[in-house]
Amino acid sequence: MVSSTSVILSLLLIVLLPSSSSASDSLQYRFFHCVNLTSESSIPFSTSFFTPNNASFSNILQSTAQNLRFLIPSRPKPELIFVPTVESHIQAAVVCARQLGILLRIRSGGHDYEGLSYTSETELPFMILDLSKLRSINVSIEDNSAWVQTGATIGEVYYQIALRSKTHGFPGGMCTSVGIGGLITGGAYGPMMRKYGLGADNALDARIVDVNGRILTRVSMGEDMFWAIRGGGGGSFGVLLAWKLQLVEVPEKVTVFTLSRTLEQGATELLQRWQQVADTLVEDLFIRVLVKKVNATSQAGKQTIQTAYQALYLGKADSLLKVMKKSFPELGLTKEDCIEMSWIESVIYIARYARNVPPEFLLQGRSFFNKFSFKAKSDFVKEPIPAYALEGIWKRLLEQDSPLVVWTPYGGMMNKISESEIPFPHRNGTKFMIQWLAEWQNEGTKGSIAHHIDWLRELYNFMTPYVSKFPRAAYANYRDLDLGVNNLTGKTSFTDASNWGKKYFQNNFNRLVLVKTKVDPDNFFRHEQSIPLFTTEI
Known part of the structure; x- marks a missing residue:
């Protein structure tokens, strides 16, 4: 029996959607009507339903999308965006999207590196299920x-x-x-x-x-x-x-520091030493390296490479200085370089926000920095990268407008957990991970976009001899469609999907495919790099 609330919501939909018989409008109507009938909640959801005809559609689409590269007019846009406020609406959305054959994109924070939570690489109709209102x-x-x-x-x-x-x-x-x-x-x-x-x-x-x-x-x-x-x-x-x-x-007081060295200050030699010790330091100490291009101070108009050593130590400064003197004296850390603070203050610091940004800023749920366009890749390193290869990296970074490279140390607990404990396999034997980023503020022409991406691909190819092999590993949260994509309009073979799946998950990929085949046998939850079904069909 249809409730009076259902009737009211259906009337609201007629007002929301234009009087058109287009396939898109029909799809929007059918989805809304299905959710209306399927959801067990009495909470109205008409204000959570956005179509391209809504004035606020673009703002909702862009609200949490972090990579501006995927918001340009030529990119496919969703047929609708649903922003539920209760769990039962999500249940209904899944049931209805499956019944109607709508490709579902699920978005929580919008940081997907290839924009797959809010766009698509195909022309198939899709919708966004935006979970930003569920944040208790x-x-x-x-x-x-x-x-x-x-x-x-x-x-x-x-x-x-x-x-x-x-x-x-x-x-x-x-x-x-x-x-x-x-x-x-x-x-x-x-x-x-x-x-x-x-x-x-x-x-x-x-x-x-x-x-x-x-x-x-x-x-x-x-x-x-x-x-x-x-x-x-x-x-x-x-x-x-x-x-x-x-x-x-965590201790009541932790210690942080950031020390920078340019090429003129021996950055290459220091990074060689970091590669040897970063994964062997005490577990309480984390030192990552941020590498970027900066203006040289010694010569006007000249640019150089800066390596910034950013650290968190779960303890006080005096204890940290003893550790550094024993294990990494080459960095030259002094007590003046160390800052003691609470753990939550260190969160602000490590995120590279200004020291005067209060912790309450985190409640806004957004970044302090402006959004930009970017392309990223990742690598895992098992042996130190030689000096001549580092110099090759520096040469290529100087060619790019705004490059950023992040070196993250492993070791400690990462060596103690089995590679099969969870699907993330990059554990014992990994010295550090590298994130490669090409960033730009303005989209410009297609040629200029391609210039940034081609530069990153060339750098990635240059690094092939110096990073993990068989397969060359990558981090799943730094999604990279260059590694391979699924066929969303047909079936993707296990062999084809392994080309990218083994890079992210190594031997765990096989088990992931078996789980996927069991829990989602029709492959409803899918995107360009979702776990495929176990099939040999193409």
Whole structure:
């Protein structure tokens, strides 16, 4: 029996949609009507439904999208955006999208490097299921855990933990505006990874809507599916509603520092030494290296390469100085370089915000920096990169307008967790990870965009002899469609998908495919690099 609320909502839809018989309008109507009839919630959702005819459609589309490269007019746009406020609306959305054959894009924070949470590489009609309104955070210090809805950002999670305890934290990512939903699905590394592992290593439970619209927890989904969603990539197994996170111990005072060295100050030699020791330092110490092009101070108009050593130490400055004197004296750290602060203040610092930015800023759920266009790639390194190869990197960085390279150390707890414990396999034997970024502010012409991307691809090719091999590994949260894509209009063979899947997940890819085939046999949850079904068909 259709309720009076359903009738009212259907009338609202007639007002919202133009009187047109186009296929697009029909699809929008059918989806709205289906959700209206399917959802068990009495909470209205007409204001959560946006079509290209809505004045606010563009603002909603752009609201959390982080890579401007995918917001240009020529990119495919969704037929509709649904921003639910309750879980039952998400259940209904999955059921209805499946019934109507609508390609579903799931967005929590919008940091997807290839924009797959809000655009598509095909012309197939698609919709966005935007989870940004589901962002409740319930922290239990007594239980050392927190239930977090997937629309919340990792910065909001950090803030809510710190609000309740000065000695608790969570080992998640460094970019505070990333949505917690997608972050954990790829692994989630951060400055406490050498002490406590990845964010995905510290996920205790989850709530997820499966392909049949059911809400499952760890017990009801089973250990295979729970294994798969912690590091197996987002958008393959269902719609994540919430994570239960394991909190970790942090001292009341931690120590941070940033020391920069240019080529003229011996940057190449110092980075060679960092490569030898970064993964062997005490687990409480994390030192990453940010590499970029800067103006040289010694000669006007000349540019050089700067390496910035940014660190978090889970302890006080005096203890850190002893560690550095023993293990990495070449950096020349002094007490004046060290800054003691609370853990939540270190979150702000590591995210490269200004020192005067208060922790409350994290509640805004956005980045302090302006958005830009970018293309990224990633590598894992098992042997130190020789000096002559570093010089080749410097030469290429000087050719690009605004390059950024981030070197992240491994070792510590990352060596102690099995490569098959979760789908994220890059563990024992990895010295550090590299993120390669080409950034630009203005789209310009297609030729200028291609110039930036081609530059990055050439640098990536140059690095082939010096990084991991068989396969050349990559990080799933730094999605890179250059590695290969699925066939969204047909079937993708297991062999073809392995070309990119083995790079992200290595031997864990096989198990991910088996889980996918079991829990989503019709491959409803799919995108250009979603886990495929086990099939040999092309």
